[in-house]
Structure formats: structure tokens, C-alpha cells
Amino acid sequence: MASTVPVPVISSAHLGLSISGGNRHECISSSSLTSMSPSPQHLLTAFGGIIAIPLILSQGLCLQHDGLTQGHLISTIFFVSGVCTLLQVTFGIRLPIVQGGTFAFLAPSMAMLSMPEWTCPAWTQNASLVNTTSPEYIDVWQSRMRELQGSIMVGSLFQVLVGFSGLIGFFMRFIGPLTIAPTISLIGLSLYDSAGMSAGNHWGISTMTTALIILFSQYLRHIPVPFPTYNKTKKLHTSRIYIFQLLPVLLGITLSWLICYIFTISNVLPSDPEKYGYLARTDLKGDVISQAPWFRFPYPGQWGLPTVSLAGLIGILAGVLSSMIESVGDYHACARLSGAPPPPKHAINRGIGIEGIGCLLAGAWGTGNGTTSYSENVGALGITKVGSRMVIVAGGVLMIIMGLFCKIGAIFTTIPTPVIGGMFLVMFGVISAAGVSNLQYADMNSSRNVFIFGFSMFSGLVIPNWIFKNPDAIATGVVELDQLLQVLLTTSMFIGGFFGFFLDNTIPGTLRERGIMDWNKIPLDDSSNTLESSEVYNLPFGISSYLSSFSWVRYVPFLPPNAPSSQDEAMVDSLATKQQPVKPEVIRSVAL
Structure with missing residues (x-):
């Protein structure tokens, strides 16, 4: 096995199943990037x-x-998310990676919405006083959404x-572990109030949900479950799937949801809105499913013309920067997990640019959030052994279809609040x-680094x-300046990230001590394989081959500097038709 160095994976401002960013080592392999193995697990x-x-944003948007x-x-x-996934896989980084909403935007968004x-x-706040069809109420939440959109x-x-x-x-030269660690950590810590408010509606139900997720993700993750499967080679047979490792959150929510339903129909949970535990009932939003149309096409500006303020913009920029570095x-x-060579600079630049376009689309459509690469999906690659680009394309199409059928979105809103809190x-x-x-990349035996991280975290709180x-x-x-300072100084991730960045770049310290050397190391294995790299990262539909005839292409940061010849392309096509065994790589993965 060729030697490798760990790739910096800043994880997750968004979490559904697993996160890259720990120190647990596993050896895995994946299927060919061009294979067609279907798998719904990534979605x-x-x-x-x-x-x-959306459930968290609903509190700030007055949509409870x-x-x-x-x-x-x-x-x-x-x-x-489906549209952005298709764009990223086809024209962006061209790796099998899912795009979705980002928690990095939540902190500045909630800070802006908390302004007077x-x-x-x-x-x-009173359900009996809310008429969801009244023009007054519609203007209340849509004006806030339009400000977020802009x-x-x-x-x-x-x-x-x-x-x-x-x-x-250029930015990556100055941003290292001591900047990213407090930024990402404070994203989670700043949301503790939302978690407490939701879980506090019934601590028994929320504790049960938490316990189930922990049971599935930690204690049962290595236990396979037999499932009947069928393919042309083996016909009908049994496959062993690590379902608990793949879907612990979904399984935990579903089981808790079912138990809440049983408690509701048996009147274990109170029917009086004033009593503790009422919000754990499953029949509170039953009319939402019947009211929701079967089909609805989301469109740009569906909530009105977006507006923008300097305070909101600066806050969102902090989330944008955090999201970009995480995606790299x-x-x-x-x-590594899909068996592809390390992404070249032009592919990374294109991937970040496409994510920016995705955020632009998310803002225009009115999600109240942006989009970013999902590290849960990256973790799923190691479990499913399916690194096919077409699997993610199919998942993107499925997300688009789910977005068109409103009944599906309405079903998710009926999840009891304590279950969401858990x-x-x-x-x-x-x-x-x-x-x-x-922080594993930085020398935490250094008093310098301990001070920077501790001060940044504490200040951010x-x-x-x-x-x-x-x-x-x-x-x-100055009203505008007051608003700007209000948003920035109430955004924990900005405070922690700013102090981490400033102190790490001004207090003397070696690159190794700061963690910059290990942070910027990239695996060198197969990096010189230009044929395979071209097959994976060049633009599709012959675009790269066409553009390679122009000399100016080499000066465009997001385009490949050249394309292989027709003879080389034939060799690549021949190579792609074979299942290439992937060298086992030592990776970092924390399964949730």
C-alpha cells in the first residue's frame, strides 16, 4: 500500500448520518466512479x-x-438540492457528492431574524390567533424570507x-485548524437553544429519540441485517446491509414517530394544549397533509421580490467562507473513497463556483438557506462501497421529484416537535x-494553540x-452600522472564527505548530495519472476537448489546461469499461 497523509476534512455544518473529521481509521474500497450500481442510501x-x-428557520420566520x-x-x-446536485456532479467537481442545505448559514440567519x-x-406565537391565509400574516413571514433571500x-x-x-x-494559505475548529464548533453550540426548546416539549420522547439514534449509530452499526436482493448474476439472493450504520437518524425518527402515534391514538399524550407533552401528539398537523396540493412547482421569487441589507449580507458572508473551506x-x-485521483485545482475551483451558483439558486427559489457539499454523503461512500456518479445523479432527480410533490414535504412537518428536538x-x-x-492537525501541546482555541471559543459564547x-x-x-454590528456580534461562528483567524496569523508560530503543514498535505498516489484524472474531472460532452484547442484556456482557473488526445481518450474509455480495484486507503471517518 502506498503511503498517504490524511486529507483535511472539515466537517460538518450539516449532518444527517455521518461526519468526516475524526481520528478513527478504517480501510475501505469503493466501486468504480463510472459504474451504474443503483443505491438510495445517499439520498x-x-x-x-x-x-x-426549514424546521429551525420556521422559528425565526414566525411559521411555528x-x-x-x-x-x-x-x-x-x-x-x-436536487438541481444543485445535478449541476455539481455534471459540471462542478464531477465527483459523486450530494448538495444540500448548510447549517453554516443558520447562525447568521437567526442572528439577523432576532434583530428588533x-x-x-x-x-x-399563539396558534389560536394565527390565520395563515390572512394578508397580514403572509406579509409577516414573507418579508423576513425576502430579506434572507436577498x-x-x-x-x-x-x-x-x-x-x-x-x-x-489563496485563502487556504491563511486558514488552518485553529480558525476552522472554533468556527465549526460554534455552529453547533449556537443552536443549543433551538434543541432545548424542541426537546423540552416532552423530555421523555426526545430522550427516547436520542437514545435510539445513539443505539443504532454507535452500538449496532457493525451488525448487518439480511435483505432479499436481486441481480442478473446471482438472481434472488440475500445481501447483508449495515442498515443501522447507514440510516440511524432516519430509523430513530421513524420509530419515535410511530411510538408517538401509538401514544396519541391511545390517549396517553394529553389533548389539552396547555398540558405538558401536548406537542408530542401526531394529530396536531394532520390537516396539513390534506391541505397540501399533490403537485406544486417551486419557482424563483415565489415569496416576492428579494430585499437585501448590509447587516444580513455580512453575516451570510461568514457562513459562505466557512462552507467553502469545508467543501474543499x-x-x-x-x-479517495470513490477511487478517483485527488481533485486538481481547476476541478476544486469549478466545484466551489458551482456551489456559489447553487446558493444563488437557493436564494432565488426562497429556501432561506444555501447549499453545500454533504459530508454525510461522503461517509456513506465508505459504507455502501458505491462511488458511482450516476447513483448521485439518480438521487438528485429523486430529490427534484420529491420537491414537486408537496404531500411529501407536508408529511415531514407532522413529525412531533420533541422527536425533532431529540x-x-x-x-x-x-x-x-x-x-x-x-485540532488533530495542530500541536495542542503548544500553549500558543491552547490559548488561541480557548479564547476564540469562549469569546464566541x-x-x-x-x-x-x-x-x-x-x-x-448610524442605524445601518448598528444593524451590522448587531448581526456580527450575535453570530457565534463569526466571533470565534475571527479571533481564531486573527490570532493564528499574528501570534508567532511555526507552520507545523499551527497545523498548516499537515492541513495542506494532499495524497500523491496516482496524482500523475493524467488519463484517469481527465476521465473524472474534465468537463463532459466533449467540452474540454473542444476548449483545449484554444491557448487562452490555460489562463482560466476553472478549466482543465489541456485535454487528452483522441488516442488517449480511447485508452480512457477502455479503462473506464473495466472495474478497477481501488487501493485500500486509510481514511478518517466518524460514523454517527
Whole structure:
């Protein structure tokens, strides 16, 4: 086995199943990138993160008691995630990686929505006073959504610029583990209030959900379950699938949901809205499914013309930068697990640029969020051994179809609130820990590094908490500046990331001590295999071959500098028709 060095995988601002970013080592292999093995697991692993984002945003958008609109938001984010997945796999990084919503945008979004001018009116907190069809109520939530849309759309242009201009490589010179660790960790820690509010509606149900997810993901993950399968070679036979390792969150939610249903029909849960445990009932939003149309086509501007503010834009930019750096790590991990050579610079630039376009689409369509690469999907590659590009394409098409059928989104809104809270307890906890895991590259025996990380983390908790309790403390006399400072100083990930970045780049320290040397190392195995690299990363439909005849292509950061000759392409085609065994690679993976 050729020697390798770990690829930096900053994980996850979004979590549904598994996260890359730990120190557990496993040897795995995957199927050929060009194989056609169908597998729905990649889509299922993204469910937890995708449905969680609209449910969290609904609190800031004043939609707690509007299940129908929540269903529309879930359908919209499914639709946009499917479109962005197709764009990324076809024209972006061209690796089998799923695109979906990002938790990195949630912190600045919730900070903006907590500003005095965007605080939800008191009457929207009372279900009996909310008329979801009244023009007044519609304007309340749509005005907030339009403000989010505009900030996301303008902020995404920065990501498009950074990606297609090749600036991401420049940024990576200054951003290391001591910047990323507090940034990612504070994404999870800043959401503790949402988790507590949801779980606190019935701690018994939420604890059961958490316990089931832990049981499936940690204790039963290595236990295979036999399933009947069929293929042309073996006909009908039994396959052993690690279902608990693949779908712990989905299984935990489903089982808890079923138990809540049994408790509802047997009247174990109270029917009085004033009593504890009422929100654990499954019949509270039953009319949402009947009210939701069977088919609805999401379209840009469906909530009105987007607006933008400087405060919201600057906050979103912090999330954009965090999401970009995370995706670079996911690209390298995905390449290793799918048996592809390390992604060249032009592919990484193109991938980041396409993600920026995806965020632009998400903002235009009105998901209230952006898109990013899903590290849950990267972890699923190691479990399913299916690294096929076409599998992800099929998953993207399926997400688009799910987004068109509103009944599906409406079903997800009926999940009892305590069940969602139990899922949040696990998801946000793992996100926080995944951020800390990036410190494995830095020398944590160094008092310098301990100070930088500790100070950044503590500041990211203290400053936003104080500003929330003293909202009138910021009074510069300029309204726009007050709003900007309010959003930035209440965004934990910005505070922690800023201090980590500033201190790490100003306090003297060696590159090895800071973790920059290990952080920027890339596996060299097969990196010189230009034929295989061209097959994987060059643009499809003969675009790369056509453009290679122009001399100016070499100066475009997101285009391959040259394409193989027709004879070389024939050799690549011949190579692609064979199942190439993948060398076992030592990777980092934490299965949730």
C-alpha cells in the first residue's frame, strides 16, 4: 500500500448520518466512479439535515404554527438540492457528492431574524390567533424570507467569484485548524437553544429519540441485517446491509414517530394544549397533509421580490467562507473513497463556483438557506462501497421529484416537535465535536494553540450572549452600522472564527505548530495519472476537448489546461469499461 497523509476534512455544518473529521481509521474500497450500481442510501442519509433546516428557520420566520408553509419550504429545499446536485456532479467537481442545505448559514440567519425590527409579533406565537391565509400574516413571514433571500443571493456572488477566479487556494494559505475548529464548533453550540426548546416539549420522547439514534449509530452499526436482493448474476439472493450504520437518524425518527402515534391514538399524550407533552401528539398537523396540493412547482421569487441589507449580507458572508473551506475537505475525502485521483485545482475551483451558483439558486427559489457539499454523503461512500456518479445523479432527480410533490414535504412537518428536538441533540452535538476534531492537525501541546482555541471559543459564547441580553448597548447613531454590528456580534461562528483567524496569523508560530503543514498535505498516489484524472474531472460532452484547442484556456482557473488526445481518450474509455480495484486507503471517518 502506498503511503498517504490524511486529507483535511472539515466537517460538518450539516449532518444527517455521518461526519468526516475524526481520528478513527478504517480501510475501505469503493466501486468504480463510472459504474451504474443503483443505491438510495445517499439520498436517505441527507434527509436529516435537509428537513431540519426549514424546521429551525420556521422559528425565526414566525411559521411555528403554519405547517403548510413549512411543507412548502421543505419541498423547495428538496427541489433546489436536487438541481444543485445535478449541476455539481455534471459540471462542478464531477465527483459523486450530494448538495444540500448548510447549517453554516443558520447562525447568521437567526442572528439577523432576532434583530428588533425582525422579531416575530407576539400574536404569531399563539396558534389560536394565527390565520395563515390572512394578508397580514403572509406579509409577516414573507418579508423576513425576502430579506434572507436577498442576503443569500448577494453573498453567493462572493463564492462564485472566489471559486471561478481560483482565489480559494489563496485563502487556504491563511486558514488552518485553529480558525476552522472554533468556527465549526460554534455552529453547533449556537443552536443549543433551538434543541432545548424542541426537546423540552416532552423530555421523555426526545430522550427516547436520542437514545435510539445513539443505539443504532454507535452500538449496532457493525451488525448487518439480511435483505432479499436481486441481480442478473446471482438472481434472488440475500445481501447483508449495515442498515443501522447507514440510516440511524432516519430509523430513530421513524420509530419515535410511530411510538408517538401509538401514544396519541391511545390517549396517553394529553389533548389539552396547555398540558405538558401536548406537542408530542401526531394529530396536531394532520390537516396539513390534506391541505397540501399533490403537485406544486417551486419557482424563483415565489415569496416576492428579494430585499437585501448590509447587516444580513455580512453575516451570510461568514457562513459562505466557512462552507467553502469545508467543501474543499469534502472533495478530497470523496475522491479517495470513490477511487478517483485527488481533485486538481481547476476541478476544486469549478466545484466551489458551482456551489456559489447553487446558493444563488437557493436564494432565488426562497429556501432561506444555501447549499453545500454533504459530508454525510461522503461517509456513506465508505459504507455502501458505491462511488458511482450516476447513483448521485439518480438521487438528485429523486430529490427534484420529491420537491414537486408537496404531500411529501407536508408529511415531514407532522413529525412531533420533541422527536425533532431529540434529533437536534445528537446532530448539533456531533457538529460541535467535529469542529474540535480538526485540532488533530495542530500541536495542542503548544500553549500558543491552547490559548488561541480557548479564547476564540469562549469569546464566541460570551459576546453574543451579552449582546442578546443588552440589545440597546450598540448605539453608534448610524442605524445601518448598528444593524451590522448587531448581526456580527450575535453570530457565534463569526466571533470565534475571527479571533481564531486573527490570532493564528499574528501570534508567532511555526507552520507545523499551527497545523498548516499537515492541513495542506494532499495524497500523491496516482496524482500523475493524467488519463484517469481527465476521465473524472474534465468537463463532459466533449467540452474540454473542444476548449483545449484554444491557448487562452490555460489562463482560466476553472478549466482543465489541456485535454487528452483522441488516442488517449480511447485508452480512457477502455479503462473506464473495466472495474478497477481501488487501493485500500486509510481514511478518517466518524460514523454517527
